[in-house]
Amino acid sequence: MVSATLLRAAAALALPFFVSATPTYRVKRNDTNPEWADNLLQESMTWMDMFYDAEAGYLYSLSAQALTHETRASAWYAAGLLARNEGNDAEEAVKIVENVISGQHKNESSQWYGDYQIYPEEPTVGTKQYPPNIYNSWDPNWRGFVGTTLIIMLEEFPELIPQDTQDRMMESLHNATVGDSYRVGGVDDDNLYPSYSNPALMRAFMSGWVGRRTNEANMTSAGETYATEILDLFNRANTLSEFNSGTYAGVSLYALTLWAKYMDESSVMGQNGARMIKETWSSLASLYNANLKNVAGPWDRSYGFDMNRYLSIIALHMWTLVGKDKAPINAKPYAMGHKDDFAIGPLVAILAPFHNTLISAEALSSLQTFPGTHSVKTSAFSPPWDTYPRNITAWLSPKLTIGAESFSENVIGGPAKNPNSFNPAIAQWGRADGTVGWFTLHPQVMKLDAVASENVLELTYPDGNETSTFEFLIGTNSKNGKRDVASWEDVEGVKVTVNGTVDSAYEVTFSGLVGGAGDPINDFEFWNFTYSMPQGSKETPKVRLQFELVE
Numbered sequence: 132m133v134s135a136t137l138l139r140a141a142a143a144l145a146l147p148f149f150v151s152a153t154p155t156y157r158v159k160r161n162d163t164n165p166e167w168a169d170n171l172l173q174e175s176m177t178w179m180d181m182f183y184d185a186e187a188g189y190l191y192s193l194s195a196q197a198l199t200h201e202t203r204a205s206a207w208y209a210a211g212l213l214a215r216n217e218g219n220d221a222e223e224a225v226k227i228v229e230n231v232i233s234g235q236h237k238n239e240s241s242q243w244y245g246d247y248q249i250y251p252e253e254p255t256v257g258t259k260q261y262p263p264n265i266y267n268s269w270d271p272n273w274r275g276f277v278g279t280t281l282i283i284m285l286e287e288f289p290e291l292i293p294q295d296t297q298d299r300m301m302e303s304l305h306n307a308t309v310g311d312s313y314r315v316g317g318v319d320d321d322n323l324y325p326s327y328s329n330p331a332l333m334r335a336f337m338s339g340w341v342g343r344r345t346n347e348a349n350m351t352s353a354g355e356t357y358a359t360e361i362l363d364l365f366n367r368a369n370t371l372s373e374f375n376s377g378t379y380a381g382v383s384l385y386a387l388t389l390w391a392k393y394m395d396e397s398s399v400m401g402q403n404g405a406r407m408i409k410e411t412w413s414s415l416a417s418l419y420n421a422n423l424k425n426v427a428g429p430w431d432r433s434y435g436f437d438m439n440r441y442l443s444i445i446a447l448h449m450w451t452l453v454g455k456d457k458a459p460i461n462a463k464p465y466a467m468g469h470k471d472d473f474a475i476g477p478l479v480a481i482l483a484p485f486h487n488t489l490i491s492a493e494a495l496s497s498l499q500t501f502p503g504t505h506s507v508k509t510s511a512f513s514p515p516w517d518t519y520p521r522n523i524t525a526w527l528s529p530k531l532t533i534g535a536e537s538f539s540e541n542v543i544g545g546p547a548k549n550p551n552s553f554n555p556a557i558a559q560w561g562r563a564d565g566t567v568g569w570f571t572l573h574p575q576v577m578k579l580d581a582v583a584s585e586n587v588l589e590l591t592y593p594d595g596n597e598t599s600t601f602e603f604l605i606g607t608n609s610k611n612g613k614r615d616v617a618s619w620e621d622v623e624g625v626k627v628t629v630n631g632t633v634d635s636a637y638e639v640t641f642s643g644l645v646g647g648a649g650d651p652i653n654d655f656e657f658w659n660f661t662y663s664m665p666q667g668s669k670e671t672p673k674v675r676l677q678f679e680l681v682e
């Protein structure tokens with residue numbers, strides 16, 4: 132059943148295409164095995180089956196939160212049920228869809244109108260006891276996450292969905308699109324600018340698709356306008372504003388696939404989606420080290436520091452492109468950090484037969500085999516946060532990669548204002564047992580000059596002063612390595628030499644699961660090497676780190 136579905140999706144590729152300047156983007160490639168997408172579908176569904184509450188018609192929370200349920204993962208699971216379509220899968224999918232729609236916010240005057248509940252047991256958002264708290268009691272991006280999932284169901288599996296449910300899905304999508312149009316970056320605590328790539332791409336698509344289906348010219352043109360703004364940012368350097376993010380580049384590629392697959396040449400999205408996917412993969416592949424199974428830094432938003440240990444959505448795409456064994460995915464994906472994102476597996480699998488035709492042969496090859504030592508220079512731009520585009524440099528060698536970005540922003544921690552996910556300067560290296568060591572600068576400043584070159588990372592705080600510190604977070608040693616770390620000599624697999632205007636004495640603390648000076652970040656324990664400036668220093672804070680592999 133499944134393979135038939137995926138093959139049917141693949142058959143759609145035979146359609147003629149019209150991207151005149153670059154028709155080769157849509158040439159069918161045969162070097163990705165369709166079984167890989169099928170494996171991803173089956174494995175992610177088998178895992179979610181364990182969480183399915185058929186009586187409720189919802190998935191239990193994947194984080195096992197005392198038997199509460201979750202809306203978004205339920206919608207993703209429902210799409211997977213339609214793709215699998217065994218036994219009563221399709222009936223259960225329809226049940227879930229009806230539930231998700233009945234839990235959609237219905238008050239047109241509220242900021243969260245047309246959004247989907249986080250979970251069905253939640254109190255009414257906007258009551259005295261349950262105030263609206265954006266990204267907490269309601270998440271504006273869920274209009275896009277759930278809405279685009281409904282669209283995939285309508286596009287791919289209409290024959291499995293009764294007409295009255297399809298009608299409600301259209302009404303739900305219409306409401307979600309109207310609600311999404313309330314979002315304006317900088318207003319009412321919202322942060323949706325065209326530079327917030329992943330939800331921006333979903334918004335433009337949903338507006339364009341729903342507008343066309345319902346003959347709402349305003350919606351259609353709003354989608355085109357927004358898509359054009361995103362495109363203008365992209366075309367600067369062929370990069371997404373939300374750059375090289377293990378999780379969100381995966382979502383952006385998902386959304387761009389919707390642009391390329393479901394919008395025709397009358398739309399700026401249909402005209403550009405395929406090219407943007409190709410360029411985004413070329414950029415990711417240029418930073419990928421297949422020996423370490425990691426993308427080099429910098430990462431604008433990351434939920435982990437070693438892709439072999441946390442589940443990234445990029446890795447799910449790679450699963451369909453190079454197979455699970457070669458992708459940065461553990462044999463047991465649900466044991467990895469950030470494992471809940473495994474729930475998007477069905478969507479990635481459903482779109483893979485189309486999406487996987489759009490990556491260049493060169494990029495695909497780099498995802499399989501490290502092409503050799505090289506440097507990368509590019510940039511990305513996120514207005515209104517960036518004063519100037521961020522300048523990105525990376526140096527990749529077979530077992531050591533260094534990547535960094537200079538930025539000048541009006542916030543700390545990147546556009547998401549989250550120092551735990553914004554990683555502007557990173558080094559990663561292979562260790563004797565095959566595991567990966569990592570180093571990241573914990574960002575505390577609005578301005579950083581950071582340059583990666585052969586074996587070297589140079590960091591400067593142009594606006595720093597004698598109170599500035601550099602907090603370097605370093606991953607724990609391998610399982611059989613030294614448990615205790617008090618200096619650079621104790622860090623496994625790499626020799627690090629530091630000089631600069633900082634005091635050469637540094638402090639080392641540990642942030643562990645159940646002890647130490649602080650808590651892990653993104654599920655990762657780390658050693659914290661903090662350098663300060665000499666007291667009374669008038670110099671610009673500057674540090675240069677030289678990394679040498681130790682076999």
Ligand SMILES: *[C@@H]1O[C@H](CO)[C@@H](O)[C@H](O)[C@H]1NC(C)=O
Pocket residue numbers: 160161
């Ligand atoms: C690609 O795959 C299709 C279907 O599996 C097959 O018909 C076709 O001959 C293949 N093309 C090449 C160039 O191998």
Ligand SMILES: *[C@@H]1O[C@H](CO)[C@@H](O)[C@H](O)[C@H]1NC(C)=O
Pocket residue numbers: 238239240241242257
């Ligand atoms: C709808 O939302 C508005 C704005 O938040 C609020 O004033 C109004 O009371 C809500 N209506 C209902 C029926 O909850």
Ligand SMILES: *[C@@H]1O[C@H](CO)[C@@H](O)[C@H](O)[C@H]1NC(C)=O
Pocket residue numbers: 232235236237238239299302303306
């Ligand atoms: C759509 O919103 C309207 C209010 O504008 C509401 O009456 C209707 O029930 C909503 N439809 C769905 C499917 O939530």
Ligand SMILES: *[C@@H]1O[C@H](CO)[C@@H](O)[C@H](O)[C@H]1NC(C)=O
Pocket residue numbers: 349
């Ligand atoms: C469409 O946009 C026009 C101009 O902004 C506005 O006057 C009209 O009310 C809108 N129509 C709908 C259905 O939103």
Ligand SMILES: *[C@@H]1O[C@H](CO)[C@@H](O)[C@H](O)[C@H]1NC(C)=O
Pocket residue numbers: 519520521522537538539
């Ligand atoms: C990036 O480089 C350009 C060109 O050299 C420069 O104008 C810009 O200020 C740099 N950006 C940052 C954030 O340093």
Ligand SMILES: *[C@@H]1O[C@H](CO)[C@@H](O)[C@H](O)[C@H]1NC(C)=O
Pocket residue numbers: 595596597598
């Ligand atoms: C040093 O920088 C900190 C952080 O930006 C600032 O609060 C402080 O006022 C500065 N001190 C001096 C002497 O400029």
Ligand SMILES: *[C@@H]1O[C@H](CO)[C@@H](O)[C@H](O)[C@H]1NC(C)=O
Pocket residue numbers: 630631632673674675
């Ligand atoms: C650090 O050492 C390098 C190489 O010895 C030297 O070129 C550089 O000037 C030094 N940097 C600082 C900030 O002292």
Ligand SMILES: *[C@@H]1O[C@H](CO)[C@@H](O)[C@H](O)[C@H]1NC(C)=O
Pocket residue numbers: 573602638640642649659660661
């Ligand atoms: C790192 O250590 C310094 C000095 O002890 C501390 O101020 C800082 O909060 C720590 N950083 C993190 C991310 O834990």
